[in-house]
Amino acid sequence: xxxxxxxxxxxxxxxxxxxxxxxxxxxxxxxxxxxxxxxxxxxxxxxxxxxxxxxxxxxxxxxxxxxxxxxxxxxxxxxxxxxxxxxxxxxxxxxxxxxxxxxxxxxxxxxxxxxxxxxxxxxxxxxxxxxxxxxxxxxxxxxxxxxxxxxxxxxxxxxxxxxxxxxxxxxxxxxxxxxxxxxxxxxxxxxxxxxxxxxxxxxxxxxxxxxxxxxxxxxxxxxxxxxxxxxxxxxxxxxxxxxxxxxxxxxxxxxxxxxxxxxxxxxxxxxxxxxxxxxxxx
Amino acid sequence: xxxxxxxxxxxxxxxxxxxxxxxxxxxxxxxxxxxxxxxxxxxxxxxxxxxxxxxxxxxxxxxxxxxxxxxxxxxxxxxxxxxxxxxxxxxxxxxxxxxxxxxxxxxxxxxxxxxxxxxxxxxxxxxxxxxxxxxxxxxxxxxxxxxxxxxxxxxxxxxxxxxxxxxxxxxxxxxxxxxxxxxxxxxxxxxxxxxxxxxxxxxxxxxxxxxxxxxxxxxxxxxxxxxxxxxxxxxxxxxxxxxxxxxxxxxxxxxxxxxxxxxxxxxxxxxxxxxxxxxxxxxxxx
Numbered sequence: 001x002x003x004x005x006x007x008x009x010x011x012x013x014x015x016x017x018x019x020x021x022x023x024x025x026x027x028x029x030x031x032x033x034x035x036x037x038x039x040x041x042x043x044x045x046x047x048x049x050x051x052x053x054x055x056x057x058x059x060x061x062x063x064x065x066x067x068x069x070x071x072x073x074x075x076x077x078x079x080x081x082x083x084x085x086x087x088x089x090x091x092x093x094x095x096x097x098x099x100x101x102x103x104x105x106x107x108x109x110x111x112x113x114x115x116x117x118x119x120x121x122x123x124x125x126x127x128x129x130x131x132x133x134x135x136x137x138x139x140x141x142x143x144x145x146x147x148x149x150x151x152x153x154x155x156x157x158x159x160x161x162x163x164x165x166x167x168x169x170x171x172x173x174x175x176x177x178x179x180x181x182x183x184x185x186x187x188x189x190x191x192x193x194x195x196x197x198x199x200x201x202x203x204x205x206x207x208x209x210x211x212x213x214x215x216x217x218x219x220x221x222x223x224x225x226x227x228x229x230x231x232x233x234x235x236x237x238x239x240x241x242x243x244x245x246x247x248x249x250x251x252x253x254x255x256x257x258x259x260x261x262x263x264x265x266x267x268x269x270x271x272x273x274x275x276x277x278x279x280x281x282x
Numbered sequence: 283x284x285x286x287x288x289x290x291x292x293x294x295x296x297x298x299x300x301x302x303x304x305x306x307x308x309x310x311x312x313x314x315x316x317x318x319x320x321x322x323x324x325x326x327x328x329x330x331x332x333x334x335x336x337x338x339x340x341x342x343x344x345x346x347x348x349x350x351x352x353x354x355x356x357x358x359x360x361x362x363x364x365x366x367x368x369x370x371x372x373x374x375x376x377x378x379x380x381x382x383x384x385x386x387x388x389x390x391x392x393x394x395x396x397x398x399x400x401x402x403x404x405x406x407x408x409x410x411x412x413x414x415x416x417x418x419x420x421x422x423x424x425x426x427x428x429x430x431x432x433x434x435x436x437x438x439x440x441x442x443x444x445x446x447x448x449x450x451x452x453x454x455x456x457x458x459x460x461x462x463x464x465x466x467x468x469x470x471x472x473x474x475x476x477x478x479x480x481x482x483x484x485x486x487x488x489x490x491x492x493x494x495x496x497x498x499x500x501x502x503x504x505x506x507x508x509x510x511x512x513x514x515x516x517x518x519x520x521x522x523x524x525x526x527x528x529x530x531x532x533x534x535x536x537x538x539x540x541x542x543x544x545x546x547x548x549x550x551x552x553x554x555x556x557x558x559x560x561x562x563x564x565x566x567x568x
Contacts, residue, residue, distance in 0.1 A: 005465065013372075031411075084312075086308030087308045087312045109316065112550065113319070117323065152312060156312070210402065262403070270395060270396055270399045
């Protein structure tokens with residue numbers, strides 16, 4: 001009796017463990033089964049490289065959205081990476097314990113704030129501010145700044161733990177050779193933590209590419225390739241949310257195909273991440 | 283000062299002071315940004331926390347957030363009911379049962395990592411296709427809850443796994459030595475000592491559910507009513523916030539709703555750090 005129970009529970013644990021595999025497969029199947037026919041009908045090149053998105057006349061080209069996602073993500077990285085990395089250096093090496101006790105929960109809060117709140121803040125503060133400053137309120141720049149702020153906690157947390165994992169002897173060795181504390185960190189500790197820091201940045205890329213609600217609220221969502229950083233932009237994620245509510249037929253399938261393209265992007269980013277993690281272990 | 287052609291006797295170190303200033307100002311800017319965002323919303327929102335905002339029933343005049351708040355709690359409970367057993371059981375399998383170097387373990391880990399990286403809108407589209415359309419659940423509490431359950435599964439799995447790994451092997455050996463079977467050891471000895479770690483995972487998951495919007499719009503819909511059953515459309519607080527901020531009419535109420543949402547996140551963070559403190563305290567005590 002006891003033996004049967006043991007075996008049964010072992011099977012249950014095994015089945016539960018396979019659920020996550022099942023769902024990855026299901027997500028792939030559903031996205032591609034619904035998205036690929038649309039891509040086939042539109043034509044893969046027309047779909048991926050077409051610069052016009054006009055559902056009303058059945059023209060579906062997602063190039064503006066791909067470019068939009070790339071622009072906004074790059075902008076977020078330009079803003080978020082230096083700020084996050086330097087903050088991580090401060091937290092890992094230079095921060096007095098008393099200050100750490102304040103900043104640490106603040107960064108947890110930053111990570112926990114829902115993206116709608118960031119979006120709302122962007123809408124009521126950042127957009128008017130940018131309109132005054134540059135003339136374009138909802139723009140690539142505004143979305144980049146907001147996303148740059150949003151990826152900060154990810155970049156900070158991962159880089160900080162990577163910096164902390166570097167043996168103290170690296171730091172002390174550089175100090176003993178006469179380097180200043182700053183030089184020791186930047187030329188001895190930071191290179192040793194390179195893979196971990198890169199992993200943090202890649203995670204940040206993933207977060208920026210996948211961010212939806214905040215971007216919708218501050219990016220303007222025009223489905224055209226932005227001419228400058230002050231013009232409006234629509235990302236892949238925004239494309240789905242903005243139109244899914246009323247789409248039907250081929251239009252709807254084209255939106256699901258957009259999600260499939262987004263999914264492939266994220267898979268590539270994940271692949272990069274696991275390569276970085278493997279390097280970190282060696 | 284000037285760049286001598288030969289190795290100078292005394293090189294002025296420009297790098298260090300600049301780096302020092304850069305590091306400190308980056309940390310300062312980061313802290314200021316977060317304080318500004320939270321402070322701005324609190325200051326603008328708290329004066330608008332009127333009683334009508336907490337009326338039992340929603341209508342377009344009072345834009346009450348009470349139904350949304352209750353829906354958020356229901357949604358959280360529902361997604362945890364689905365995700366916690368699967369997450370803990372997976373972790374138990376990985377830590378207690380799987381053999382080292384098992385191929386399946388590698389695949390499970392990879393699957394969990396993939397799930398952790400998928401953006402919430404992709405979950406939303408998937409949930410819409412599977413639960414809402416394919417299983418014909420319509421926009422419902424159940425469809426939203428299941429979608430979110432898949433989303434938080436990797437979070438619960440990973441934290442539980444870490445918690446189980448942290449239980450010393452002597453506990454297991456002691457239990458086996460006293461004649462307990464594997465199953466009894468897992469449920470009576472290992473799991474209870476891993477509870478704080480599992481709890482911290484659950485709280486992380488709660489945080490994600492509370493803040494989620496994109497995965498819910500196309501699975502749970504946006505009906506601002508307390509649902510009568512699992513197949514009714516619901517709107518959580520985050521979705522409510524999104525819809526409200528889209529209507530220019532209710533800007534003050536949007537601020538107030540944002541305050542409630544931030545307070546909720548602050549509360550969740552406080553609980554999680556309390557548990558973390560308790561965990562390290564216990565470890566140090568023993």
